[in-house]
Amino acid sequence: MHKPNTVIFHYGEIALKTGNRLFFEKMLVGNISQVMKNTGLGHVRLVRGRLLAEVTAATDLEAVKKLVPFLFGVVYAAPAVRTEPQMDAIAAVAVAMMKNAPEGTFKVDVLRSDKNFASTSMAMNAALGEKIIDATGRKVKMRDPGVICAVELLENDAYVSVERFEGPGGLPTGSQAPLLMMLSGGIDSPVAALRLQRRGAAIFGIHFHSYPITTRASLEKVKELSQVISRAQGGMTVFMVPFADIQKATVKFAPPGLRVVLYRRSMFRLAERLARQEGILALATGESLGQVASQTVENIAAVSDAVHMPILRPLIGTNKEEIMAEARVYGTFDISIRPHEDCCSLFLPEHPETRAKIEIVQAAEAAIEGLAALETEAIAKLDKITEKC
Numbered sequence: 001m002h003k004p005n006t007v008i009f010h011y012g013e014i015a016l017k018t019g020n021r022l023f024f025e026k027m028l029v030g031n032i033s034q035v036m037k038n039t040g041l042g043h044v045r046l047v048r049g050r051l052l053a054e055v056t057a058a059t060d061l062e063a064v065k066k067l068v069p070f071l072f073g074v075v076y077a078a079p080a081v082r083t084e085p086q087m088d089a090i091a092a093v094a095v096a097m098m099k100n101a102p103e104g105t106f107k108v109d110v111l112r113s114d115k116n117f118a119s120t121s122m123a124m125n126a127a128l129g130e131k132i133i134d135a136t137g138r139k140v141k142m143r144d145p146g147v148i149c150a151v152e153l154l155e156n157d158a159y160v161s162v163e164r165f166e167g168p169g170g171l172p173t174g175s176q177a178p179l180l181m182m183l184s185g186g187i188d189s190p191v192a193a194l195r196l197q198r199r200g201a202a203i204f205g206i207h208f209h210s211y212p213i214t215t216r217a218s219l220e221k222v223k224e225l226s227q228v229i230s231r232a233q234g235g236m237t238v239f240m241v242p243f244a245d246i247q248k249a250t251v252k253f254a255p256p257g258l259r260v261v262l263y264r265r266s267m268f269r270l271a272e273r274l275a276r277q278e279g280i281l282a283l284a285t286g287e288s289l290g291q292v293a294s295q296t297v298e299n300i301a302a303v304s305d306a307v308h309m310p311i312l313r314p315l316i317g318t319n320k321e322e323i324m325a326e327a328r329v330y331g332t333f334d335i336s337i338r339p340h341e342d343c344c345s346l347f348l349p350e351h352p353e354t355r356a357k358i359e360i361v362q363a364a365e366a367a368i369e370g371l372a373a374l375e376t377e378a379i380a381k382l383d384k385i386t387e388k389c
Contacts, residue, residue: 002096004079007041007064008152008159009051012075012169025051027172028073034234035070039063047154048113055079065165069329070231072198073175074167078150080159087119087127093160094128094149095135101162104146106138111152124151168198173232176200179284179312180275182267183207183238185221188286188315190229190332191323195314196284197232204280205229205238206271213244217339224335226387239274240383243267246374253368256349260294261356262365265306270375272307274382282310288323289316293352302356 009032014024025046032044032051041064042054051074055061061079068077081097083089098106110124119127129140132149152159181193183205193203207222219240230236243263250262271283287295294303304311315323327333365371 002081002093002160003055004061004081004161005055006080006082006159007053007055007061008078008080008161009044009053009071009167010075010078011049011051011073013171014073015049024073024172024175027175028071031073031172031174031232032071035067035231036064039067050113050152050154052154052159067231068165068167071167072170072200072232073172075169076167077165078159078161079163079165080150080152080161082157082159085153085156085158087124090124090151090158090160091128091131094151095131097160097162098132098136098138098147098149101147101149104138105141106132106147106149107140107142107145108132109148109150111150113152113154170198171200173197173200174202176202177281178202178204179282180204180206180271180278180280181284182271182286183222183225184286185218185225185336186286187320187327187333187336188288188291188323190225190286190336191326191330192284192286192314193229194232194326194330194332196312197229199314201284202233203229203236203284204275204278205236206241206274207238208241208243208267208270210244210247211242221335221338223385223387225332226385228330228332228335230387235386235388237384237386240385241270241378242381243378246371246378249368249371249374254364257351257353258356258361258364259349260352261299261302261361262368264294264303265361265365266371266375268303268307268311270378272309273375273379275309282312283307284312284314286315287313288318288320291320293354296354298355298357299353302358302361305358305362 011028014021017024029044029046029051039060040056040058042056044051044053081093083093108125108128110121112121132138147162150161179196179201181203183189197203205226209218226236226238246266250259254262275283289295324333327336
């Protein structure tokens with residue numbers, strides 16, 4: 001039986017980066033090494049647009065499979081057997097691997113990065129397909145086959161694989177400037193963070209809590225969620241900001257219907273202040289248009305008015321079912337649905353305003369005595385934690 005001795009990581013979008021492709025490739029090499037550091041994979045190297053890692057005696061391929069979804073930039077990873085770039089050697093490995101592959105239809109897919117090989121890809125597809133049919137009795141299916149027997153010819157070696165670990169694609173995390181994500185402990189914000197990592201941004205987190213008026217449940221959840229998010233970038237800093245005093249003042253001086261909008265304006269101001277201190281250029285949220293009262297167009301506009309920094313909302317046009325499905329893929333769903341007291345639900349009015357007018361909100365905010373001082377105090381009292389992966 002031929003066991004994989006290499007894992008080949010394929011990227012997609014990076015190939016379009018003509019002028020600075022090497023920058024993205026090197027970053028992806030580093031990310032693979034970081035994310036896979038506890039799986040036993042060996043050194044990662046770049047060969048003709050593929051990233052190859054050695055499978056060692058200590059490699060746990062199941063652990064590799066579970067972590068590939070956090071390798072943003074990787075389209076798929078294929079455990080492969082390296083062999084001589086000769087037809088007889090390739091055929092022997094391909095037949096042996098197909099005998100042990102899951103039952104069903106198959107097709108052969110030869111990729112010739114090394115064009116010096118004598119046979120064409122089409123000729124090799126046909127010849128290898130015949131040998132596999134003779135040896136296994138399998139049927140060929142060109143569309144949606146049960147197994148793809150892939151053969152890759154790279155420089156002085158050939159690689160044969162019959163399994164793929166699907167990746168998320170996108171760009172390597174860290175290839176864009178970092179963002180400060182508003183983390184609530186719910187379902188949406190971790191998914192938003194992961195989507196932004198997929199577009200290359202490393203994530204810092206900020207969480208607002210009302211402890212000790214509420215329990216520590218939201219704090220513990222955010223720590224666990226941050227551990228998941230941090231897998232793609234090797235670690236993550238989260239700012240835990242006490243918010244209860246700001247809420248008390250808002251309840252005392254502001255109309256009940258505007259409380260949530262006013263809470264969120266304070267949160268965004270505090271987030272902007274921290275972002276500027278850390279050299280972060282933009283904020284990010286898990287908002288989805290119309291999902292809750294604070295996420296109508298009018299209320300989003302009223303909240304955004306409080307800051308002078310870009311706010312990214314990667315879930316804005318996504319429905320809840322799609323967000324929940326994505327959360328399950330990454331393992332954040334079961335953490336997020338554990339009950340906790342959210343600070344925004346504290347002192348929640350019976351009928352929150354859904355179409356807040358900015359000028360009315362500004363006037364209500366101006367009437368909250370000592371708000372600026374309370375916001376400064378919240379920054380002074382925050383806890384800064386670092387989750388390492």
